[in-house]
Amino acid sequence: MPTDTTAEHAESEQQLEQIRSLILGQENRRITECIKKDARNIVADVITEALHDRQKKDNSVNKVLQPFVEDSVKNSVAHNSEQMVSSLYPLVGSLVRKSVAAFLSDFMEKTNQLLENSLTIKGLKWRFEARRSGVSYAQYAASQTxxxxVEHVFLIHRETGLLLNTIALDDKDNSDADIVSAMLTAINDFVGDSFSPSHEGQKEQLQSVSTDNFNLLIKPGPSALVVAAVIGNPPQRINxxxxxxxxxxxxxxHxxxxxxxxxxxxFSASDSLLxxxxxxxxxTETNSKKKRPWFAWAIVVIISIYAGYQSFNWLKSSQLHEKIMLLDAQPGVIVKQLNxxxxxxxxxxxxxxPDALDIADWLKSNGVDTTQLKLIERNFHSFDRQILQLRAQRIIKNxxxxxxxxxxxxxxxxxxxGITETEQLITNLTIAGFTQDQNLLTEQLQQTTPVSLTTSEQVKQALFDDLIGRIASIQLNFAIASEDITPEMQLSLQRLFQYIQQxxxxADALxxxxxLLIMGSSDxxxxxxxxxxxSMKRANNxxxxxxxKGLDRSKMYVLGLGQIDIVGISSTARTVMFNVIYINHE
Structure with a gap:
């Protein structure tokens, strides 16, 4: 370690102080006090020239003042941001435009270079060589480009070997800088201890460490070392x-x-120096003609065409979706799903x-190509007023x-x-949704003379038995572990409610x-x-x-059957069933 140099420097300072004391003697204190009294005027007269001369000599004024200026700007932004914005506002627009233009130009150049180095034979070769050499592709590409x-610069204290400061290109992570500093100091000590002649006072100082693609340049000083990590062949300019x-x-x-x-x-303010x-x-390229970023432009054009095509498809799909969904507003038609x-x-x-318009004809009349459309059409019983009118007209035609x-x-x-025809007409209209119940949501059926509504007890009983059979045939099938009522179940319950009304x-006439017995089951x-x-929740729902819908709860009896242990259906018996219990008072 350079302890001799430090000792010599201290001895020189001590000798200088002794000479000063001998020359000035007792007048030293008085001279110092006089200088201090007029120091402000003395410094004020020469500070500008002194700063100019020192900056011209070694550019150190900028490096010393820069950290203080940066701290002042940060403090001003933190506490007087509005004044800073007002001052910088006239420059922001121009700076942003120039910055964006420079960024786009640099982006295109780097993108083109990246594509050339990644999608070409040269790029593949570089990847192979990087893997063979055990270095990253980015590092190898940098060595070839x-x-x-200079990737890193380290400032190391010479006597202790501790890291004082470090700067990395593009502000890369410096988490391993302390390790690098310690290892470099250990190697340097090893070289000095192993190869220095025993009769010499100074140890050998390591000047560089080299590999195939990487170099460490070491500049020693009396109290510190500056070490540069360089990719490629470092010229004398770096030294x-x-x-x-x-x-x-x-x-x-000092x-x-x-x-x-x-x-x-x-030493945190030494960033600008490092x-x-x-x-x-x-x-330098052998071809003096500047390369144009054709690869990057080609990729941009392809992406633009693809984005335009997708946007066109999205727009056409949105327009088609809106057009087809108009079908949902037609009487007797419900669009369940459109993909x-x-x-x-x-x-x-x-x-x-069944009495609603034809779906395929409507689509064709609205300009929808049905050859590319998969249509799934299911029947249901609509109570829309227009559909009821069409249904009534269809029944009356007979x-x-x-x-x-x-x-x-x-x-x-x-x-x-006649009586039979009247019963047949009433039955058809009742099944179609027309009843004499005043509480019907949409329509009522009124009978005016001379049509007779009197029917025999046998016909009424037959109709009653038929409705009981229809009710018993209704069954709601649930998904596994589900108790939710789906839209399809809603339609079945609506039909069941109509049968109950009829x-x-x-029942009043007879x-x-x-x-109504409602029985829920599970698998x-x-x-x-x-x-x-x-099973009880399904029945209650x-x-x-x-x-x-209007059915008196006192006329319903809800029962949860639990598991249905019947061979062949026990694994699928997730249902709600209905049955009518009645007593004839005759």
Whole structure:
């Protein structure tokens, strides 16, 4: 370690102080006090010239003042941001435009270079060589692209070997800088101890460490070392800059280096000095003609065309979706699901009343190509007013002697029919959704003379039994572990409610009291106690829907059957079933 140099420097300072004391003697204190009294005027007269001369000599004024200016700007931004914005506002627009233009130009150049180095034979060769050499592709590519480039600069205290400061290109992570510093110091000590002649006072100092693509340049000073990590072949220019930086650091941080106690925070302002050492030079192209970023432009054009094509498809798909969804507003038609994967892959799932318009014809009339459309059409019973009118007209066509008319949404029949034909007409209209119940949501059926509504008890009983059979045939099938009522179940419950309304009229005429039995069940999978609860919830949910539609809860009896242990259906018995219990009072 350079302890002799430090001792010599201290001895020189002591001798200078002794000479000063001999010359000035007792007048030393007085002279010092006189100078202090007039120091402000003396410094004020020469500070400008002194700063100019020192800056001209070694550029150290900028390097010393830069950290203070940066701290002042940060403090001003933090506490007086509005004043800073007002001052900088006239420059921002121009700076942003120039910055964006420079960024785009640099981006295109780098993108083109990246594509050339990645998608060409040269790029593949570089990857192979990087893997073979055990270095990263980015590091190897840099060694091939640059004649030289300084990646890191380290400032190390010579006596202790501790890292004082470090600067990396593009502000890379410096988490391993302390390790590099310690290892470099250990190697340097090993070289000095192993290869220095025993009779010499000074140890050998390591000047460089080299590999195939990497070099460490070491510039030693009396109190510190400056080490540069260089890719490529470093020229003399880097050595000169390292020497100049080392001299400036010793000049500016003389006291801090001599009195170093392990705290490197005093050297944080040396960034600007070390950053001057981050030199680089790209390899010159043999072809003087500047390369144009054709690869980058080709990629940009392809991406633009693809984005335009996708945008066009999205716009056409959106327009087509809006056009097809107009079908949902047509009477007797419900669009359940519409999927448009692309213009050639369209699926449409609809519910359609038999008396509603033809779906395919409507699509063609609205300019929709049905050859690329998969149509799934399911029947349902609509209660839309227009559909009811069409349905009534269709039924009445089979009875030429009866005319129909609408008065305030009430269907009126006028004509002459026999008992059998009247029963048949009433039955058809009842099944179609027309009843004499005043609580019907949409329509009512009124009978005007001379059509007779009197029927035999046998016909009424037959109709009653038929409705009981229809109700018993309705069954709600649930998904595994589900108790939710789906839209399809809603339709089944709506049909069940209509049958109950018709049944009430016939029950009054036949003097019959009846009730609806609602039975929920579950499959054999899972826990039995859980399945019992689940079956009861399914039945209760169905009863709640019927109650909301107007069915008296006192006429319903809800039962949870739990698991249905019947061979062949036990694994799928996730249902709600219905049955009518009645008593004839005759």
């Amino acid at each position: 640059f004649a030289y480039r 000169d800059q390292l020497q100049l930086t080392l001299e400036n650091i010793h000049s500016l941080y 006291d801090e280096l001599n009195n170093f106690d392990g705290d490197n925070q005093y 950053r001057d050492c981050l030199l680089s030079e790209e390899k 448009i994967a692309n213009l050639n892959d369209i699926s449409l799932d609809v519910l359609r009343d 009875f030429p002697s009866v005319n129909l008319a609408w008065q305030d949404d009430v269907l009126s029949l006028v004509g002459t029919l 049944l009430e009229q016939l 003097n019959i009291n009846f009730g 054999s999978t899972g826990n039995k106690a859980t399945n019992d609860i689940l 169905s009863a709640d829907i019927l109650r909301d």
